[in-house]
Amino acid sequence: MGWIGSERPRMVAVQAEGCAPxxxxxxxxxxxxxxxxxxxxxxxxxRVPGPLGDLLILSMLRQTKGxxxxxxxxxxxxxxxxxxxLEGIFAAPEGAATVIxxxxxxxxxxxxPEETVVLFNTGTGYKYTEAWHRALQSAPKE
Numbered sequence: 001m002g003w004i005g006s007e008r009p010r011m012v013a014v015q016a017e018g019c020a021p022x023x024x025x026x027x028x029x030x031x032x033x034x035x036x037x038x039x040x041x042x043x044x045x046x047r048v049p050g051p052l053g054d055l056l057i058l059s060m061l062r063q064t065k066g067x068x069x070x071x072x073x074x075x076x077x078x079x080x081x082x083x084x085x086l087e088g089i090f091a092a093p094e095g096a097a098t099v100i101x102x103x104x105x106x107x108x109x110x111x112x113p114e115e116t117v118v119l120f121n122t123g124t125g126y127k128y129t130e131a132w133h134r135a136l137q138s139a140p141k142e
Contacts (some may be wrong), residue, residue, distance in 0.1 A: 012068065012105065013068040014046075014068075014071060015046055015068070016073065018040040019039035019046060019049055022054060022057055024036070025054065042077070042131045043097065046093070067105070077132075079100050080132070083096060084125070090126065091124070092123030092128060094123055095119070098119040099119065
């Protein structure tokens with residue numbers, strides 16, 4: 001389609017702190033990811049302890065000069081509450097994870113203020129009604 005030309009964007013892998021085989025492999029400069037024992041996160045879409053595409057993901061991160069990082073369940077829930085409150089988006093925790101990752105990367109200088117960033121939210125919070133209910137019960141009152 002020619003929308004972005006020949007230069008490709010940097011890609012980022014965001015994983016839950018409780019299940020981060022790609023992030024571990026990335027940080028260890030490995031070409032494949034080891035199985036992540038005792039994987040645990042509220043974001044079932046991020047609970048993939050043995051990703052089948054690990055070779056491709058890590059290769060893509062290297063090719064695009066990307067990076068990989070983790071976010072906590074608590075951070076995902078907080079970002080999800082913010083998305084709902086400020087934007088009217090009832091995101092899945094996986095989508096909320098991208099908000100936190102973007103903030104962390106901007107704070108570190110990896111993302112510059114003039115750059116354009118695309119965040120993907122591929123799920124709905126309706127798949128996580130029990131998790132959201134618990135999160136809202138424990139949320140600080142404003």
